[in-house]
Amino acid sequence: MTEIRTPRLLLRRWYDHDLAPMADINADPEVMRWIDDGSVLDLDATAEAIERWEDEWDEEGFGIFAVELLASGELAGFAGLSVPEYLPEVLPAVAISWRLGSSFWGQGYASEAAHATLEFALQDRGLDRVISIDRPGNEASENVVRKLGMKPESETAHPLYGFPLSVHAIDLTEFEA
Numbered sequence: 174m175t176e177i178r179t180p181r182l183l184l185r186r187w188y189d190h191d192l193a194p195m196a197d198i199n200a201d202p203e204v205m206r207w208i209d210d211g212s213v214l215d216l217d218a219t220a221e222a223i224e225r226w227e228d229e230w231d232e233e234g235f236g237i238f239a240v241e242l243l244a245s246g247e248l249a250g251f252a253g254l255s256v257p258e259y260l261p262e263v264l265p266a267v268a269i270s271w272r273l274g275s276s277f278w279g280q281g282y283a284s285e286a287a288h289a290t291l292e293f294a295l296q297d298r299g300l301d302r303v304i305s306i307d308r309p310g311n312e313a314s315e316n317v318v319r320k321l322g323m324k325p326e327s328e329t330a331h332p333l334y335g336f337p338l339s340v341h342a343i344d345l346t347e348f349e350a
Contacts, residue, residue, distance in 0.1 A: 175230075177238070177289045182282060184238035184252060184289055186230065187223050191239050194248040195219050198274040207311040208272070210334050229255055235298050240273065240286045249277040252286035254294055257306055262329060263340055266304045267294065271317065278313065284320045291321055295345050302344040309339050322347060 177184040198204055199214035199222075214222070230236035237253030250273035257268040269290055271283050294300045305323055307314045323341035331338055 175238075177293055178243070179285050179289045181243055182249070182286055182289070183241040183243055184286060184293075185241065186236075187227055187239050191248050192216065192220055192223065194274075195223065195239075195251070198248075198250050198272065201275055203275050204272065207308050207314065209331075226251075226253070226255070235267070235294065235300075237270070238286070238290065240271075240282070242277075242282075249273050249282055249286075252283070252290045254290060254298075254303070257304075259332060260306060260329065260338070263304060263306070263327075266302070267300055268304050268306050269294065269321075270305070271314075283313070283317050287317050287321055291343070291348065295343075295348050300345075302342060304340055304342045307339050307341070309337055315339075322349060 175186065196216040196219040199219045202213055205211055205213050226237035233256065235254040237251050237255060240249045240252050241247065242249055252271040254267050254269055257263055257266060269287060271287050273283055291303055294303050305318050307318060318341050321343060323343045325339065326342040327340045329338050329340060330336065
């Protein structure tokens with residue numbers, strides 16, 4: 174089983190008992206504000222997402238990690254890698270993403286999890302390049318992207334909702350572990 178430990182976090186595959194806390198995170202309008210059209214996700218939609226993430230692990234050898242706090246065992250959210258098939262103009266690419274419950278914001282967990290995920294992508298999985306796709310104005314996410322050392326690459330629009338998206342990238346030669 175693929176796991177990554179950081180000083181405060183365990184990034185791991187998904188367990189059945191993760192469904193309810195992840196559904197609670199996905200049901201928070203503040204958390205979902207910058208995701209797609211801002212709609213919250215219910216328990217069934219969260220279960221479907223986790224199933225897709227687990228399938229991607231099996232198909233690609235990477236995927237979305239559950240992010241657990243080492244100190245308490247709480248599920249804080251997710252961080253991981255996926256192929257952004259909804260945005261064909263960036264393909265072939267692997268994108269890094271993260272989503273944490275609002276009670277875990279402002280403590281550096283997203284940056285810690287994202288950095289560990291990026292290191293996993295470039296050093297363990299042998300990817301040459303990783304992108305991030307963010308909505309301009311999401312300052313917290315933009316801050317994590319800067320901390321990762323990712324550079325602006327292009328601007329595009331979400332194919333379903335039309336809002337602007339920023340694509341940032343980093344390659345193996347630019348990454349500092």
